[in-house]
Amino acid sequence: MTNRIIFSIVIAAFLLLHASSVYAEDEDSIYDERMALFKKTEALTQIPWYYFAAIDNYERNIKNSDEPEQVISIGFPTELWFGPGNSSQIIEEAIIDTFDGKGKDGNGDGKADPTNEEDVLYTMAMLILEYGPTKDDIKIALWNHYQRDLTVQTIMNTAKVFETFQDINLTDRDFPVSINHNYSYRNTWGDRRGFGGLRIHEGTDIFANYGVPVQSTTYGVIEMMGWNLYGGWRIGIRDIFNIYHYYAHMSGYDDNIKLGQVVKPGDVLGSVGSTGYGPPGTSGKFPPHLHYGMYKDNGYSEWSFDPYPYLRKWERMARDKR
Template sequence: MRLSDIKPKKARRSLICAAAAAIAFGAVASPAWSASSPAPTQAAESQDKLSREEMLISRKKLYESISAVTHIPWYRLAAIDQYEHTLTKVHPKDRSHPPRLTGIFMNEPVWSGMFNPDPNDSNPRSISIFNGYGRDGSGDGQADMNNDIDVLYSMASYLLRYGQSEEDFSIALWEYYHNSRSVQRIRQFSKLYEKFQTLDLSGHAFPLPISDSYAYRSTWGTGRSWGGYRIHEGTDIFAPYGMPVRSTCYGIVELKGWNPFGGWRIGIRDLENRYHYYAHLQGFEKNLNQGDIVNPGQTIGWVGSSGYGKPGTQGKFPPHLHYGIYRDSGLVEWSFDPYPLLRHWETEERQAIKKKNKGNS
């Protein structure tokens, strides 16, 4: 290889590291950072003092700074990071690390290299010799697995091995996680962030229009016998036929169709890696398809009594919406009682309606 072929690569790498460090530490002016916003490392050191809004702003600017020097869309980096945050929530002991903005977790063998005799190695040169993923993104000569810039730059460097297209992105995710669920979730998250261009997608709505026409109580865990004994994994909200059923969250329609138990049902995935399940519908909103993005309060179907039989079976029980919610651990999903969340969302929406009406009076 000619020396002239090597120098541009070294120069480009040095430029990337210098640019990332300059953006992060405020050494140069950059549209990604404002004087009033904390740098990623500063924000990580004082996370307990940051509001949720400030935390999201700092994260997005970090994604944008790494995107600016690697040309990987910020929403792809954000999607991976958010997925990693959800994994840490369900596996806190296995993924323990000091407080930081980023959620991406690489253990010592992954970061330093499987056969590296020093599992705590932070030297980028020796890490690369042992095929570790750790990289120096801040330009300080160290690959620190708890430095936000280094962590995110290391993930970006890994993605760059495969290319920039959607297909390349999917392949890179598969090779990293070896889990089709992980690939699907991250691509869903990426689609949401790209659509809305913000990290703050935490809004929620009650699954039915707020009124006095429905009734519900906690029914999670009660017995069911049709099709074999099982527990009830959700809350039944009894309401008239044809009442609109609404999405409770920002999410992606992951599933739509018939199920012998749930009848006509829809499943929606949100950014917390929770699966929202709406069953026994009378029908679907006709323009809604699998893979579509939905907003809180958007109509997705109508209350019915479908299920407990072949496709189209209706009327074996009173009309109601079965609403369930499941959390993904990365390998399996489990249900939890949605009743507290339903009460919270209903209360919030009633208060918002009351406040709006008061302001208009």
């Protein structure tokens, strides 16, 4: 190999490493910028920052992923912001007030600009404070704004996660069964299922022995526990990206797990089993495995999607941490 080729390889590797470093720094920077805005709005309104962070996170994750990422993703209907009759969309706060618009000036320039992050967050705070500052008041305000129970539930769960970890940059993941044990899986999403009527398989089956630990793949809140005719003993976790993670056929739960609990990647939820396909207590109708499903919410509906590509990625991440 010539010196010129070696030099070219070294330069290419350096540029790739530098580009990755710059991307990571940019990503960290946008999280820092968001947190600073959330904290400033908290100081102005006395509403805890993690509620603004959760609302913003929810709205970001119902938008088209092809859109450029904004610092703040909260948006308001035009008529709500400017007021009925303000067809010219004048942004002076006094004019907006005249037209009974909700847009507020958050940075002290006298204008309520729906493209200004401080104005947007302050406006959301004022909408909340119309109902009061308590947790229950905030839930009522969110329901009146979004008119959807699942949206309120998701935002409150995300706020609980952010409050627990005092951070919004929560991107770590883990594999749903312990990689220290033997297991196998393939892409089974969409396969035909017959029990309970013809339907598709909404997940990936991870085969492992009885008792192999089942663990959280993500940061989130345990939203559902108990017996299901199809899934046996199962757990549902709502994460901070508007995704519901479904774990089924477990042999039981970890003693420390309870409904409403905040979890992080790697937290043990229970163990692999073969429960389900019958009334409570039914077990052994199929080999032991974990059924793992993922469901995305776009603010209007929730649907199943293939978890297999994510499992492959999280498996690599888990092995890299060993």
